[in-house]
Each structure stands twice: as C-alpha cells, then as structure tokens.
Amino acid sequence: MTSAASSAGSRPRVVLGVAGGIAAYKACELLRRFTESGHDVTVVPTAAALEFVGAPTWAALSGKPVSAEVWDGVHEVPHVRLGQTADLVVVAPATADLLAKAAHGLADDLLTNTLLTARCPVVLAPAMHTEMWEHPATAANVATLRSRGVLVVEPAEGRLTGADTGKGRLPEPAEIFEVARDVLARSQAGSSSATGALDLAGCHVVVSAGGTRERLDPVRFLGNRSSGRQGYALARAAVARGAEVTLVAANVDLPDPAGVKVVRVESTAELRDAVLSATAGADAVVMAAAPADFRPTQLSDVKIKKADDGSAPSITLQQNPDILKEISTHRARPDAVIVGFAAETGDATGSVLDLARAKLARKGCDLLVVNDVSGGAVFGSADNEAVILGADGSAVDVPHGSKAALAHLIWDQVVTRLS
16 A cells, blocks of 8 residues: 555645653644644544643644544544555654554554554654663664664653653654654655655764864854854754764754754864764764864963053964864775865965865865855855765756755765765
C-alpha cells in the first residue's frame, strides 16, 4: 500500500503522535507551529499521554476530534487510514515504551497501529530519563528503527523530571518543528524515498559555526560579524538527513538544533582543539565558522585605559593556526570529505572567484563554499547565495535563497563524494 500523498495545493497531512511522558505538554507548542504554518494535523496520543494533557486541549489546538483508541470511529478504519494518508508522522515525546513497541511491531493502540501502516517519513523525538535512554534495550530499539529508515532525533541534555539532569530531555519544540518540516519538504520534493530514506544515515559529521573572539583585555576582543546561522542550518539539515552531528559553536546566540551535540568555544585555539577532537571519527567536516586570523601577542590582565594625550595603544598581532588547512592536510580519516568556506570581497589581485580558487588549492579541502561579502552581505541574514567549488574543478552556482536551502545543496555535494 502506498501513501496517499497530498494533492497539489492541499495542506500536508501530519500525524502528531504523543506518548505518555511529562514532556507531553511541550507537544502543544509543536502542534501550534504545525497548524499555524498551514499543516493539516491529526493528534494521536496514547492513553498515558492523556493523563498528562487532556483530549480537549489537543482537539482545540488541532480543530479535530482526538482519540487514543482503535474502537472510536471504526467505520472509518482509523488504525489503517491515518498511516496510509499521512505525509509525515512525528512522535514527540517518544517514550522508551513507545520506541520498544515501534521497534518490535506491536500495535495495541491507535498510535502504534498508525506507525505500522505509515509509508511516509517518520520522525521520533525521544524523551526519558538518562538511564532509560542509555539502557542497552533502548539503544537496540533505536538502532533497529534507524535501520528501517526512521529518523530518531537524539535527545537533548539538560534538566529532566525533578532534580535530575542529563541526556534525555525533549529538544525544544521549535527545533523539532524545523527538522520535521525539513524532512517533509525533502520527501515532497522527491529527495527521499517513500519510506523517508536518509542519505547521511550512519554518518558522523562535524560542523563549525560562528565567529571566534581573541581577547585583548578583560572587556575587549578581536572578532568578526559571523552569526553562525549558516553553520546551524547545516547542522539542522544534516540531522534531517539522518546524520550524527557534532556542532562546534563559537560565540553563537542561537537555540541548539534538535538532535545535535553542541560544543561551545570562544577563541580560535579552542575551536581548533574542539574540531580536531571531533574529527577523529568523522565522515565529513564542514568548517562554516569564521576563525579570527590573528590574535594579540599579549593579553592585558587589566582594562586598557585611554591615554590623556589621545594616543592609541599599539597592539601587536600574531597569526592564528589555519584549522581548515590542518585538517585537510593531516586527515584523521583519508576518505573524509572536508568542506571550507571563503568570505571574499575581491581586490586588485583578483576577483572573488579567482581568490577562492587559489584558496581552495592552498587549503587542500574537497569543497569550498564561496560567499561574496562585499558591503557586509550575508552576515546575520537568513538568506545566502554562493558558489560551491570542488577540488575536481566543479563549480555549482547557488542563487539567492535561504541558508537552509544552501545547506542541503552543500550536503548534496558531500553525499556524492562520500558515496
């Protein structure tokens, strides 16, 4: 049986499953985001979920009646119809119990029946205590589900129920929504199979984002205008394609993407250490961060004061390590794909592309994403345009569009080289 995909112009059909965990209340925000962005959402809670959030809440937010039972509306065969007609199934939170049932094909309520009949992409966002997430049984169930093409989003680290802290927290609903919307868009565009095949599944990728800062004194630093938005878009896109993602974030003020391990750094030296540590087992590394090229030779322990005569202090700089060149030249894995970024303006020695091609050869990476940043373009913007240069001589022009769209085009090039 194939999925009854939404007809042209109709609203995408989303089944939002809610399992019985304390994080069930967060699914209300996820539901709101789906409905407000034009999706047709049917909420399917488990009986345990209804102990946390009542059916009237789900009905009011979705505009549809809500049931956990296969016996309600039997004439419409909901236990089969919901999965068959869905364009996307998202379960948030997905408890250890729900993961076990889904992995073993149990179908004792409406949600588990829906999971068995769905032929569309399925996204599960687990939430549970750390001990439950790390238990070998849960790990085996997650591995089984992933092997079948289900996108199981890694839980976040943070405060759990009560005073406990650890891995197992439900990612923020806004970030789950971004992943789910990404998966749905790729499926509808024909970028994945009917079962939601994930072309980065089984891959570990490392992405750097943001701009490093080099301290001058306790209150001042040398930095740059990188916001980290492109790196975060790359991390989100990789999660939606099934990758295990490590994001090294330098001074970025953005919410953690769902399913991503975030390592925070400040200076170029810290960025280098974090990237080298993370790349040891990485299949691909995308250096979207903007490291400071120079750092002061001396750091003042006290604030540098203004001189009464109006003179400015003299600051001597030294060059920072070239991280992209280092990881490209001395690869932890010979078959890893290394991607660099070049923010160029062009000068008397050559055009933006001339300088970028020379940089690609100098750095030794496999791909170089070139941004023309003349006049401050790109920085802090939600949009981007670029040229993706390959060491094999290829060049892909990316017209003006969202940073998310560029992220997927970059991963397309990476996947080609990984395979």
